[in-house]
Amino acid sequence: DAGVTQSPTHLIKTRGQHVTLRCSPISGHKSVSWYQQVLGQGPQFIFQYYEKEERGRGNFPDRFSARQFPNYSSELNVNALLLGDSALYLCASSLFGAGDNNEQFFGPGTRLTVL
Amino acid sequence: GEDVEQSLFLSVREGDSSVINCTYTDSSSTYLYWYKQEPGAGLQLLTYIFSNMDMKQDQRLTVLLNKKDKHLSLRIADTQTGDSAIYFCAGPWGGSQGNLIFGKGTKLSVKP
Numbered sequence: 289d290a291g292v293t294q295s296p297t298h299l300i301k302t303r304g305q306h307v308t309l310r311c312s313p314i315s316g317h318k319s320v321s322w323y324q325q326v327l328g329q330g331p332q333f334i335f336q337y338y339e340k341e342e343r344g345r346g347n348f349p350d351r352f353s354a355r356q357f358p359n360y361s362s363e364l365n366v367n368a369l370l371l372g373d374s375a376l377y378l379c380a381s382s383l384f385g386a387g388d389n390n391e392q393f394f395g396p397g398t399r400l401t402v403l
Numbered sequence: 404g405e406d407v408e409q410s411l412f413l414s415v416r417e418g419d420s421s422v423i424n425c426t427y428t429d430s431s432s433t434y435l436y437w438y439k440q441e442p443g444a445g446l447q448l449l450t451y452i453f454s455n456m457d458m459k460q461d462q463r464l465t466v467l468l469n470k471k472d473k474h475l476s477l478r479i480a481d482t483q484t485g486d487s488a489i490y491f492c493a494g495p496w497g498g499s500q501g502n503l504i505f506g507k508g509t510k511l512s513v514k515p
Contacts (some may be wrong), residue, residue: 292445321501330407330491330505331446344502378445385501392503394438394446 290315292381292395300401301369309364309398313381319343320362321392322354323378331378337362338385366400374402409492409506416514421479423509425492430473436503437466437477438491446491449477479511487513 293312301307313320319338323331336344337356356362360381366373376399380392406428415421423437433454438446452459452466452475459466465478475492489508496504 319501321503323503328507330493330507331503333497333502333504336501338501344497346497346502380446380503382501390501391434391436391448391451392501393448396445 292379292393294377294379294395294398296398297396298399298401300403302403303369303371305369305402306365306367307369307400309366309377309379309400310361311364311379311381311395312361313379314393317381317383317393318360319382319385319390320356320360321380321382322362322364323380323394324348325376325378325397326374334364336385343385369402371402374400376400407492407494407496407504407506409490409509411507412510412512414512414514415482417482417484419482421482421486421511421513423477423479423490423492423511425475425477425506427473427475427492427494427496429494429496430470433495435466435468435475436493437464438493438505440489440491440508442488449490482511482513484513484515487511 321336322334325331333346335354340356351367376397378397379395382390436451437449463480467476491508493503493505
């Protein structure tokens with residue numbers, strides 16, 4: 289079975305542009321979470337979606353938005369890019385939105401560079 | 404917010420044991436996780452422990468949890484060069500299982 293897949297793997301944008309990142313969860317998983325990992329830091333939570341509804345939002349500006357589709361894949365959108373948005377964006381999938389041991393499995397990430 | 408502390412670097416010789424430590428402030432967690440990240444890659448779930456356990460062993464990995472001191476550790480026995488990576492502890496301290504809070508990571512270097 290394929291794991292979590294993300295596209296694209298690398299992306300270079302300039303300040304002010306918009307970007308869309310995509311994630312396909314493990315087959316059968318209904319929840320997707322997005323994380324931002326800047327160099328030298330641990331991942332920081334951005335959003336969680338479960339059954340197409342937002343279940344959690346981290347401390348990120350409104351320039352960040354996301355959605356989940358009927359097939360449980362997800363998109364993360366970032367508007368008006370800033371230099372500080374340069375990071376590795378990680379998608380994680382899990383079976384459920386919550387619960388005792390809702391293990392999260394991560395994709396390889398999308399490396400975004402903003403010039 | 405939740406504060407999760409890890410030492411940034413650890414260097415060991417091949418064949419030795421490695422111990423990676425993590426301290427946290429929120430005591431409401433249920434499951435706690437250890438992830439491994441190799442250069443340029445995503446995160447690999449290594450193991451987890453439930454908060455009513457003190458220890459969990461999984462092949463070369465041993466997780467110890469001291470709830471009183473809010474201290475979590477990962478011991479890797481017979482450390483190999485392939486274990487060189489960054490190790491993160493994480494817990495659902497963000498309020499839901501879908502919102503994991505991570506430490507800054509410990510970079511493990513294994514010397515032959």
